[in-house]
Amino acid sequence: MDWTDSAVRRQALGWLFAAGTAPVFLICAGVSWHWALAGGVCAALFFALLEALGGGLPLAAAFPAAFGKAAGGALLALEGLWLLLAAAGSAAAAGRAFPEDPSRPFACAALLLLAAWAGWKGAPASARCGAVLSLLLAGSFAVLLAAAVPNGKPAWCRPWGVWQDGARCFACLLFPTAGLLLRTGGGKSRPGGMLALLALAPACAALVCSAGLSPSLAAAEPFAFYTLVKSLRLFSFLERFEPLLSAAMLAGLFCMVCLCWQSGAAALSRACGAGRSAWLEPALLLPLAGASVLAPRLPAAFWTLGASIFWGFLPLLTLLVVALKNVLKKEKKGVDKPESLW
Amino acid sequence: MRRTNGWLLAAAALLLAAVLPARGTETASLQPAQVLLITEENGRVTARCDSGASGVGDDLERALFNMERTANGTLFLGTVEYVILGPGAYELLPQAALSARLRPAARVCCALGTPDDLEALPDFFTAHRTRATLAQEKAALLGEQPVAVPILAVGGERMELISGLDG
Numbered sequence: 001m002d003w004t005d006s007a008v009r010r011q012a013l014g015w016l017f018a019a020g021t022a023p024v025f026l027i028c029a030g031v032s033w034h035w036a037l038a039g040g041v042c043a044a045l046f047f048a049l050l051e052a053l054g055g056g057l058p059l060a061a062a063f064p065a066a067f068g069k070a071a072g073g074a075l076l077a078l079e080g081l082w083l084l085l086a087a088a089g090s091a092a093a094a095g096r097a098f099p100e101d102p103s104r105p106f107a108c109a110a111l112l113l114l115a116a117w118a119g120w121k122g123a124p125a126s127a128r129c130g131a132v133l134s135l136l137l138a139g140s141f142a143v144l145l146a147a148a149v150p151n152g153k154p155a156w157c158r159p160w161g162v163w164q165d166g167a168r169c170f171a172c173l174l175f176p177t178a179g180l181l182l183r184t185g186g187g188k189s190r191p192g193g194m195l196a197l198l199a200l201a202p203a204c205a206a207l208v209c210s211a212g213l214s215p216s217l218a219a220a221e222p223f224a225f226y227t228l229v230k231s232l233r234l235f236s237f238l239e240r241f242e243p244l245l246s247a248a249m250l251a252g253l254f255c256m257v258c259l260c261w262q263s264g265a266a267a268l269s270r271a272c273g274a275g276r277s278a279w280l281e282p283a284l285l286l287p288l289a290g291a292s293v294l295a296p297r298l299p300a301a302f303w304t305l306g307a308s309i310f311w312g313f314l315p316l317l318t319l320l321v322v323a324l325k326n327v328l329k330k331e332k333k334g335v336d337k338p339e340s341l342w
Numbered sequence: 343m344r345r346t347n348g349w350l351l352a353a354a355a356l357l358l359a360a361v362l363p364a365r366g367t368e369t370a371s372l373q374p375a376q377v378l379l380i381t382e383e384n385g386r387v388t389a390r391c392d393s394g395a396s397g398v399g400d401d402l403e404r405a406l407f408n409m410e411r412t413a414n415g416t417l418f419l420g421t422v423e424y425v426i427l428g429p430g431a432y433e434l435l436p437q438a439a440l441s442a443r444l445r446p447a448a449r450v451c452c453a454l455g456t457p458d459d460l461e462a463l464p465d466f467f468t469a470h471r472t473r474a475t476l477a478q479e480k481a482a483l484l485g486e487q488p489v490a491v492p493i494l495a496v497g498g499e500r501m502e503l504i505s506g507l508d509g
Contacts, residue, residue, distance in 0.1 A: 100442075117351070155487070213477060216484035231446040231477040238423050238447050 002184055008127065013194050015130025016179050019259045020198065021137050021252035023172040025245075026093060028202035029209040030224035031169060032161035037203035039169025044199035046312065047176060051191070053319040059180040060270050066321035075314065077271035082310035083178055083264030084284065088291035089303065090256040091115070096223050097249035100242075107250060108292050112285060115257040119265065119281025123182050126258045133251050140248040144225075144241055145208050147232050152211030160215040164304075169202055171304040174311035175256065178263040261288070371415035377463045378419070378448075380405070380438065381428035381456060392460040393417065402437040410443075419443045424467055425450045425476065426457065426494065435491065439479035446477035451503070455496030463501075470503045 002008060028036045054062065063079075064072035094107035118126045176198070209228050210218045218224040225245070232239040265280045375391035380402060382388070389405040390396040395417050397409025410417050425438055425448050432452050438444060449472050457463060472492040482488040495502045 214481035214484070214486045216486050217477065217481045220484055227446060227477070231475065233447050233475075238421075238445065 008124070011124075011127040011131040012179060012183075013191060014132075014134035015127045015255055015259060016176050016194065017197065018130045018134040018137050018252055018255035019175060020173075020201070020256075021141060022090065022093070022249065022256045023175060024202050024205050025141070025225045025249065025252070026096065026223065027172050028169045029205040029228075030218055030221065031165035031206055032159050032215065033157070033203045033207035033210060034159040035161050035163070035166035036169050036206035037199070038166045039171075039173055040199040040202040042166075042170045043173035044195040046174065046316070047191075047198070048195055050177075050180070050315060050319060053316075053323050054180070057319070057322065058183045059177070059315055059318070060182075060184075060267060062315075062318045062322050063271075066318045066325070072318075073271045073273070075318075076267050079181070079310050079314060080264045080267030080271060082306055083181070083260045083267060084288060085291055085295065086175075086178075086307070087115070087257050087260035087264060088288045089295040089298070090253055090260060091288065092292040092295040094250060094253050097246045097253065099223055099226055109289070111250070111254055111257055112289055112292065114254055115261050116282045116285045118254075118258045119262050119284075120279070123262050123266070126255075126262060130255045130258070133255055137248055137252055140244055144229060144245060144248075145204065147234055147239060147241065148208045148212050148228055150234070151228075151232055152208060153214070154211070156211045156214045157207060158215065160210070161219065167308075168300065168304050171307035171312070173198060173202065174307050175259070177311040177315050178259045180315065181263040181267050182259075368416075372418065373413055373415045374418040374421040376421060377424045377426065377460045378422045378444070379426045379428055379453075379457065379460055380431045380434055382431040382434060387431070387434065390460070391417070391419075391422065392463070402434050402441060403443075406441065406443050420445055422448050424448065424463055426463070427452045427491075428456050429454065435479055436483055439476045439483060441476075444476055446475065446480065448476050450474050450476055450479060451492040451494050453494040453496055457494070457496045457501060459499070466501055472503065 028039065057065075060076065063076040066072060067075060091108050091111045094111045095104040098104040098107055118129065176194075205225065206218075209224050212228045212231060213221070213224060217227070221227045226242065229241045229245045232241060261281060261284070265284060269280055373393040373395060375393050375395070377392040379390045380387065381390075385400070386398055387400065387402050387405040388396065388398050389402065389409045391409070393413070395409050395413035397405045397407070397412055399405035399408050406419060410419065420443070422444055425444065427435060427438070427450070435450065435452075438450065449467065451472055451474070474489045474491045478486075478489040479491075490505060492503055493505050495504050
């Protein structure tokens with residue numbers, strides 16, 4: 001996806017926003033707001049740093065530039081495999097969007113089929129779909145958050161939790177790296193609004209959830225935001241917003257699965273030196289279906305560590321090596337303008 | 343090619359819709375409950391709701407399950423807005439708070455006497471707003487500040503909330 005086209009860039013940002021609703025409301029809403037804020041701010045700063053380091057260089061192209069064709073290709077393949085595992089994990093999480101429905105295993109299968117179809121259509125089509133869904137999701141979650149605010153108790157807004165919650169939030173909010181891997185060109189983008197949203201939205205969701213449910217209950221529930229939505233009362237009447245939340249979560253998870261799946265497939269095909277094939281993503285359907293059965297059995301620490309390494313450390317290291325190589329190259333050429341290093 | 347794929351997908355969707363088990367419900371048999379009255383006598387828990395259904399069991403879950411099973415139609419306990427703990431059933435509040443069948447937003451109160459007309463209770467509670475909910479009770483069980491449960495005095499047809507009024 002070429003980000004020089006402003007329409008494509010906006011669609012990609014919309015896609016990232018839609019995908020981001022899944023980790024924000026599934027994971028970050030169930031932790032203390034101050035750890036969610038810390039995780040969100042760190043993730044936003046990380047992407048600001050990545051953007052400054054990369055200077056418009058596509059992340060997928062940076063791997064061979066940093067580590068050579070063989071090692072860079074191997075690392076890119078590992079990155080791709082991680083992304084495919086993350087896609088399987090996200091698809092498996094679709095069942096959590098319907099905690100009271102006995103037919104919830106079908107949600108994962110339906111999501112994988114839809115994502116395979118979206119992969120066959122290609123990343124631009126998924127981006128357009130994500131852009132449309134982002135407007136729908138923004139409206140839905142705004143309604144849910146606004147309805148939950150009057151149910152909050154100021155006494156329950158106190159900070160709680162442990163630092164591992166912050167680490168978990170930070171790791172899951174590193175998902176936009178997948179979007180950077182799909183970028184094929186374009187200069188520096190200025191996603192200031194997106195970074196502000198990444199920093200603040202998880203804290204908002206966590207604060208509303210904690211204030212509405214109490215810190216103890218928010219920590220105890222497996223999907224705290226769902227319990228909050230079930231606990232809503234407006235003007236002293238029960239509100240039944242769960243179907244809206246379930247549908248919104250499914251749409252957000254669909255965008256997340258598409259994002260991870262397509263960026264993983266793109267990374268793998270680039271690592272193998274092959275061009276994009278429309279059949280690659282659908283061909284991955286069966287392996288991903290198998291992985292989605294295993295994914296829920298993996299511990300939370302595995303996902304935190306994996307996301308920190310493959311979405312955080314590895315891309316940062318790659319872009320740092322590329323930047324360092326550029327500096328050394330310029331020094332070798334005797335360029336005496338150190339202020340414009342990149 | 344593209345058009346053929348579209349038709350193939352539509353055919354697959356139709357096939358799936360035919361193969362997957364349909365869970366239809368006759369509209370006339372739906373029984374959404376609004377008020378749930380829980381009483382306990384000689385170690386047996388009785389649950390009764392305003393739709394007329396009732397069930398008995400050794401604990402609240404079994405009583406609710408029994409009520410759902412024996413109801414004349416499909417009983418919806420997820421629509422219960424008010425949970426009344428009758429005389430002898432106050433100890434069942436933790437069970438009610440932890441029950442997955444009841445909504446966390448349902449208001450809860452303890453009754454000094456058994457209200458006869460459960461259908462009149464929604465109007466009464468609309469006029470007399472209370473605070474305590476099952477979610478708050480569950481939070482209290484997990485270590486939060488307990489919320490005072492309102493007490494409903496029942497004498498014949500007359501009812502009065504004697505504590506826990508909102509505002």
